[in-house]
Amino acid sequence: MAKRQLMQPPATQASKRYATLKTHRDPFLRRAIAAANVTIPSLMPPNAETEGPSYSSEDLPTPWQAVGARGVNNLGSKLMLALLPPEAPFFRLVLDQMAEKMIRERNAGDVPEEDTTGAIESGTSGVEQEVMDEIEQYGIRTTAFETTKQAVVAGNGLLHLDDEAPRMFRLNEFVCKRSPKGKVLEIITQQWLSMAALDPKLKKYVIDMPAATAVGDNDHEDTIALYTWVRRIGTQFHVHQEINDKVIEETIHKEHVNETSWIPLRLTKIDNEDYGRSLVEEYQGDLNSLDMLSQAIVQGAAAAAKVLFFTRPGGTTNATKIAQAPNGAFVKGDAKDITVLQLDKFADFSYAQTQADRIERRLSAVFLLASEMPRDAERVTAEEIRLIANELEDALGGAYSLFAQEFQLPVVRWAMARLRRKKILPAALVKSMTPKIVTGLEALGRNHDLRKLDVLVQGAQIFGPDAVAEYVMVGNWLARRAAALGIDMKGVLRSEEQVQKARQEQQAREQEAALGPETIRQAGAAAQAQQPQ
Numbered sequence: 001m002a003k004r005q006l007m008q009p010p011a012t013q014a015s016k017r018y019a020t021l022k023t024h025r026d027p028f029l030r031r032a033i034a035a036a037n038v039t040i041p042s043l044m045p046p047n048a049e050t051e052g053p054s055y056s057s058e059d060l061p062t063p064w065q066a067v068g069a070r071g072v073n074n075l076g077s078k079l080m081l082a083l084l085p086p087e088a089p090f091f092r093l094v095l096d097q098m099a100e101k102m103i104r105e106r107n108a109g110d111v112p113e114e115d116t117t118g119a120i121e122s123g124t125s126g127v128e129q130e131v132m133d134e135i136e137q138y139g140i141r142t143t144a145f146e147t148t149k150q151a152v153v154a155g156n157g158l159l160h161l162d163d164e165a166p167r168m169f170r171l172n173e174f175v176c177k178r179s180p181k182g183k184v185l186e187i188i189t190q191q192w193l194s195m196a197a198l199d200p201k202l203k204k205y206v207i208d209m210p211a212a213t214a215v216g217d218n219d220h221e222d223t224i225a226l227y228t229w230v231r232r233i234g235t236q237f238h239v240h241q242e243i244n245d246k247v248i249e250e251t252i253h254k255e256h257v258n259e260t261s262w263i264p265l266r267l268t269k270i271d272n273e274d275y276g277r278s279l280v281e282e283y284q285g286d287l288n289s290l291d292m293l294s295q296a297i298v299q300g301a302a303a304a305a306k307v308l309f310f311t312r313p314g315g316t317t318n319a320t321k322i323a324q325a326p327n328g329a330f331v332k333g334d335a336k337d338i339t340v341l342q343l344d345k346f347a348d349f350s351y352a353q354t355q356a357d358r359i360e361r362r363l364s365a366v367f368l369l370a371s372e373m374p375r376d377a378e379r380v381t382a383e384e385i386r387l388i389a390n391e392l393e394d395a396l397g398g399a400y401s402l403f404a405q406e407f408q409l410p411v412v413r414w415a416m417a418r419l420r421r422k423k424i425l426p427a428a429l430v431k432s433m434t435p436k437i438v439t440g441l442e443a444l445g446r447n448h449d450l451r452k453l454d455v456l457v458q459g460a461q462i463f464g465p466d467a468v469a470e471y472v473m474v475g476n477w478l479a480r481r482a483a484a485l486g487i488d489m490k491g492v493l494r495s496e497e498q499v500q501k502a503r504q505e506q507q508a509r510e511q512e513a514a515l516g517p518e519t520i521r522q523a524g525a526a527a528q529a530q531q532p533q
Contacts, residue, residue: 013245014227018188021175028275032154032171035280037061038287039068043153048172064294067360068280068287071367075279076149078368082400083148083408084141089128091412093433127433130424134415143168144407151267151403155278158189159407161261161414171275176264178274187230187262195222201250205243230262237262259417263410267399279399283366286359293356300349308341404437412437453481 029049036044041060063069084090143159143166150157150170158169158176169189177186198206206224227242228251237260241251255261266276280287311319317333325331363369412435419425457477460468 014188014229014242015225015245017186017229018175018190018227021177021186021188024274025171025175028155028277029171031281031284032156032278035153035278035284035287038063038065038284038291039072039153039280040149043072043149044170044172048170064291064298065360067290067363067367067369071363071369072149072152072280074369075152075367076145079148079152079400079403080141080145083403084135084144089132090408090437091128091131092436092438093124093128093131094436095124096432096434124433127425127429130419131412131415134419134424135411138166138415140166140411147265148403151265151276152279155267155276155281157265158187159263159265160189161263161411174264176274180272182269182271183232184262184264185232187228187264189228191226191228192223193226195224198224202243202248205246205248230260232257256417258413260410261414263407263414265403265407267402269402279366283363286363290356290359290363293352293359297349297352297356300343300345300352304343304345304349306341310339310341312337312339408437409435453477 026049029044032044033046033048036042037046041063045060138161140161147157147159147168150168154171156171156176158174160167160169173191174187174189176184179185195206224243229240229242231238235257237255237257239251239253239255239262241248267278268276270277309319311317315334315337317335317337318331319338321331322333322338416425416430416433416435420427420430457468457472460472
């Protein structure tokens with residue numbers, strides 16, 4: 001990526017702008033910390049609100065119930081599986097009208113219209129597979145899973161598709177500014193780097209560093225803040241980094257808004273708000289109530305399980321002999337002299353357990369814990385992924401569709417731009433193709449086309465096999481079905497010319513077998529005799 005000077009240098013330093021935008025983010029961050037406390041505290045530890053390096057605290061709070069953690073992991077896993085299905089592309093590439101028109105005009109008269117359609121489908125399918133291979137090789141799944149969990153708990157997360165590897169920023173590590181309709185205008189990330197491990201190229205930016213900038217007591221513990229500022233200007237994002245309020249010249253570059261590597265995610269879209277709201281936040285009351293009830297029940301059960309014996313003062317029974325006597329032995333004494341401590345709280349615990357069970361059932365429905373978990377990803381069928389996508393759409397009220405537009409579509413565009421920069425895909429081809437994300441029941445893109453093709457042929461069977469053979473163009477149907485399956489049919493499917501030639505050869509063999517060799521020999525001799533001498 002070519003480095004170039006910023007067209008419009010920022011009027012202030014990134015650190016000051018970060019501090020300004022941070023005040024708008026902090027209420028969302030506090031709610032995210034509260035949500036993590038009753039689900040998975042490590043996703044947003046309590047010290048995440050403090051300024052400076054945010055390390056996972058050693059004394060993270062431990063929830064008294066596991067429903068929240070199970071729900072977040074389950075929902076995050078299902079979101080990741082539906083957003084990045086392992087079996088087929090989750091998008092379709094559509095040629096723009098001008099490019100498709102040029103192809104059809106070029107083939108007019110030489111290639112039948114239906115053959116051109118099949119060739120276009122096969123070509124776009126091949127490009128889709130190239131894009132999917134690039135996404136898989138990049139290794140985005142693990143980071144995407146962490147990002148979806150952040151979205152469920154904190155409502156927000158920032159995914160950076162760096163040239164080397166993907167990176168996820170938690171809500172306490174970035175600030176964001178959006179337009180009233182949700183368009184990203186500005187992103188600033190804050191990373192804390194160790195001075196000892198600082199890149200030598202960056203050392204020159206920390207000379208005479210103010211004491212307030214660094215944190216720590218010695219060179220091995222000192223850390224310094226690295227700010228990355230992404231600003232939208234027109235149809236481009238202007239990106240640069242700063243250390244010690246100095247712009248790092250080597251990091252200045254621009255990215256087109258449709259090919260950016262910076263993808264801020266949110267679970268819900270609310271107009272006029274820069275950040276999204278989390279699912280856990282919406283059900284915080286139930287999670288807090290379940291946590292308190294679980295604590296009371298567990299602590300009460302522990303107290304009830306404690307066994308204590310009391311002896312009546314002045315009684316005739318010897319407590320030591322009772323304690324030392326073997327099972328079944330006879331000991332002199334009075335049973336009334338010894339009693340056992342009992343809480344007599346069974347009715348109270350029963351009521352608390354009933355309330356806890358009711359809350360747990362409600363939360364299980366919210367986090368889709370009641371439904372059957374998908375099997376291993378390598379064997380998950382297309383139908384199962386379609387059902388998961390539909391279930392997410394119903395349960396999350398359109399959040400899955402929002403992820404399609406704000407996660408899937410940017411990832412596909414970024415991958416296509418990456419392939420173009422690698423010169424694997426021609427720039428003209430990338431420019432002429434528009435990715436289309438298909439959500440809900442159609443979440444598997446071309447697999448939906450495959451199902452339609454099969455249903456069409458199955459429905460035509462009511463007219464009989466002869467009608468199907470008469471009206472269905474088998475070659476084109478196979479080509480389009482192969483495209484839907486994502487199979488490269490080169491060397492597998494015969495062309496129309498090869499099919500005609502094979503038919504003629506077959507007819508010649510059948511005629512030869514019907515006439516017999518002697519008849520053919522006589523006909524050949526007669527034809528030779530008629531030739532002029």
